[in-house]
Amino acid sequence: MQMNLRETIDQSPMSAYQWAVIMMATVMNLLDGFDVLALAFTATAIRAEFGLSGTQLGYLLSAGLIGMSAGSLFLAPLADRIGRRPLLLISVALSALGMLGSAFVSDAVTLGFWRLLTGLGVGGILVGTNVLASEYSSRKWRSLAISIYSSGFGIGAVLGGIFAVALQKEYSWHAVYLAGALLTGLCFIALWVWLPESIDFLLSGRVPKATEQLQRICRKMGLKGNWEFVAPAQGVLRKPSVFRLFEKEYARATMLIWTAFFAVMFSYYLISSWTPALLKDAGMSTDQSITVGIMIAMGGTCGSLLYGLLASRWAARSVLILFTLLSAAVVVAFILSSALLWLAMLLGIIVGACMNGCISGFYTLNPSIYAAEIRGTGVGWSIGVGRIGAIFAPITAGSLLDYGWDKQSLYIGVAFVLLISSVALVFLRSRSTLRAV
Template sequence: MTETLSLRAKIEQSPMGAYQWMIVVMAAIMNLLDGFDVLALAFTATAIRGEFGLTGIELGYLLSAGLFGMTAGSLFLAPLADKIGRRPLLLMAVSLSAIGMLGSAFISQYQWLGFWRVITGLGVGGILVGTNVITSEYSSRKWRSFAISVYAAGFGIGAVLGGIFAVMLQGEYGWRSVFLAGAILTSLLLVVLFIWLPESIDFLTSKQPKNAEVRLNLIAKKIGLAGDWKLPEKAEKVKTKLPISQLFSEKYLHSTLLIWTAFFAIMFSFYFISSWTPALLKEAGMTTEQSVSVGMMISLGGTCGALIYGLLASRWTARGVLILFTVLSSAAIITFILSSSVLWIAMVFGILVGALMNGCISGLYTLNPLTYDADIRSTGVGWSIGIGRIGAILAPTIAGQLLDMGWDKQSLYVGVGFVMLISTVALFFLKSRSEIKA
């Protein structure tokens, strides 16, 4: 008889086949459409503000609504995957995203747009966690980091393509067509996922839902590991009122605190760089076009950086490469602002900062699922991403307050460089606490 634990070991050790890469591609497409859906409001903000006569504060609330929904989705929706499965969670989350985009296209009052952006954000938050977990679980140890980097790069690609198509659609059909296009594309993806997306092997073996063994063997056959795979004896779990309480058990406490610290520090730094760089460079003397160009270079570097991280981590340990990226990010951020008076140097270091920071995010997505066992993995991943989102929300606000207090841009960027080093320290101790093997 073949043992199920050997199936997990086989997946870890065997080359990844076409079926596994198809799952990675589906995750990347989900993330690509997330990039489009999340930034749809940013692409159409000027037209929406003009139609409804919005103040800056009202527009700010609308822009924040999606991020609020994403945070709530990561914290409260994603953990359902540990109870109902990764596949049902992703189908539910993609449905919410499609409904939110469709509702946004037909609003008559701007308050309803805020509501539908929260719904869209809830879906996106669930998708971010579900795709992270299922990509990790279907990847081999050697190619896991690269597979997650491919999936993670989808968000940036979706944002770039979304910007291009938004300009084309708005010019011809108005801003509502952008949301309608997002709803149609997301709905088509839902059909694809319903037909082809499998359930997680780890969920089938840990939770053992109805027909789990039959489903397990069907998936194993598609992977190219056909055999008479048996379910292990189902482990008895201590029931808790809230799944999150397991993250603070003796087994996971240190790992949880360390991965949360790393997520908060890296996402805080990333969103500070993304939010404030163009404005601060313009204030320092660049033209609007020059400051926006540097911002675009940071985004361009981001897509490349995620893939570079994945390739490096497939040769060395994911944690080791991530620690290196955090140190280099800190140095690059400080060098970037000190050399910002020269445009071409600022653009070069802008690309470098974008590449390294996005590589750090890919690294977090690689390590995060490996920190927790299958029965609480989505809960652990969701809360880590949610904590990172809180850092993302706080970063622009704290930076603005420090500017009002008299901090100059050099001091802000040096401060962010040191925040990145906090993540370095947390990641250094993470392996000894959680015994991660990546």
Template structure:
């Protein structure tokens, strides 16, 4: 039995759960850092006399940065390791938050938000892969769901935290607090975060044997594991010319890559449409501003519950089948939600349900994605899937706004999004069911 198989079948140790907890905390801070501008938008708009278009550009900067981080930082993790990539990404995020606190012109803020998003994009990839690799087969779905739930918790807590800080110290304090917390996270991770076992086995960097046995001893798996014979990946000059993402389109991975990209794009597109437009559309339909914001908060609150529920269900049944069920139910819930929006309590109930189901879908994607690719290209595969999903998240608010300008009614938009989710179901149906994390 090799070490990868031993991890898959063994009970999760306290050390492994501690790694999952570190990933969840990183994701929690990501939720705060990414949405910091949403929490402070009104104050920044007033101070710099921004137009709606200018504020929109600033709000999009974080998402653009996250997309770039997922696409272009992720391949670094397959070259230098998961741990160094995470430390670099967290440092970028902390620097972006710190710089945002001292801007004198709104144009400068765009650059700092781009840098923050770049770091967050790298963190999302690194934490997803590391959580998956350190989890046993039985608890992998739940562990990833715990990690994924951190983002929603950070968004909700960040909102309350930001309100309290702004009232006393002004909007810049929100960014200083985010920088401080992210910097503290960097110190903790530098001291305690281990390297990926799969990376040590596959790439075998300097001192890999010593690192491996130190980690396995903490996991309760002994300290007598040896590195396998290193497989040479040197295939001559032709290999040098290949792009880092070329393996994703090889005969082995092409079908799975296109299908998981389709699922990511469709689900992230739908999620960010609902998150971005629901409060505004409900307000336009006659709901009070406070009530529409409450419904929007219900979607975020439901997300944390949904991620954990998905993880528990997927630990008992097929992760792919549970994800398909969540996606179908999300499609139905979105349509019912918009037709029940005239009744506040009913809208709140279905808002929680929509948030729970759609965040469960995202947890499911994070669970399936690392299983598709071998260790030497896993971060690249995961990063590009998340990046494609982020492109969907960027396009969703813009496309929805254009359709509204063309005369679409809000009910029609939500029905269309319901059908977009069904595209994801079809892609998931044809996606080959992954059986285990591949070590090499």
């Protein structure tokens, strides 16, 4: 009797091999956190060496984010054409090359180019790891698996900061990028050896000799059976395209997930980028304001894992709506209580936890909206649109402050943006033909 492999994986306990795939995705995300924030760790030294103005440094800081958006938007469709594994290998190689080039620059313009290339690779990695983690996890543990993977970014950022301080003290800022290139290169070798192709992509019938690959993967997962695998007839497979995201079947969900993701990423990056400066202007010392910023980052890792645990028991979309509502409330409480350092630190952790929980929720929900044949494109464009929100957030905040907004008004405005995300999620429904989340 033939059995449906996708349904069997959804209903079976997670094997050690499946968790190993999740760990590979987590390590890639951890290195992404280091690679993306390397410029933040070395900004002071770079500004001094190249004599940059604040505006010039700002453009340099934006280069990585622009690259990430471009990677999510334009590399993502490759996941549906050539596979998740090739996309990840290409993206990791680009990231390693970008870090290596950054280590040997002699001017800011060249550094900006290499940071753009690094961001391009990271954008592709985010899409590939998100889809792969979703497809290799069971229905019960999918939310937790994706949350573990997404928490790697924050861990990488914290560890990267620690290593960056040590490397710059002993050598120079160039050593930070060289270390990032070496680590990412080692990751590429490990992925080349051990990373499997996506099960859903193999089941789509786009890969020659897919049955043999599926049988090998099934043996490693401890699954035995006569699996249902029927290659689509010639001409049935349709070419992956971003325009398919706006077909009748997907258009409503696409616009809602884009709106919700843009709003959350806009809010998170506005708060994470402006909070230290605004708190310092409000009377905190530099060290105190940075400490609160670190608390927000530390809370993020906890929030990602908390979301995963809750979504393993209740519907992922419902938990995500709860996190967006809590984020809006806590943001307002945070800014109104910022005069007290201990309370600001406590609420900073909660803000980071709630908002990073939201991001984990989108990583969980995103793949469930689209069929396997366009899942990479759908996930990539959702992440890319969210990253566009991240790019505009600091600029928008600066403009509003120049127009006379105070920090309380700014953060209350962020709360309203988060409520827009909540409303969009209320009207969002995953496709009934896809796996439940």
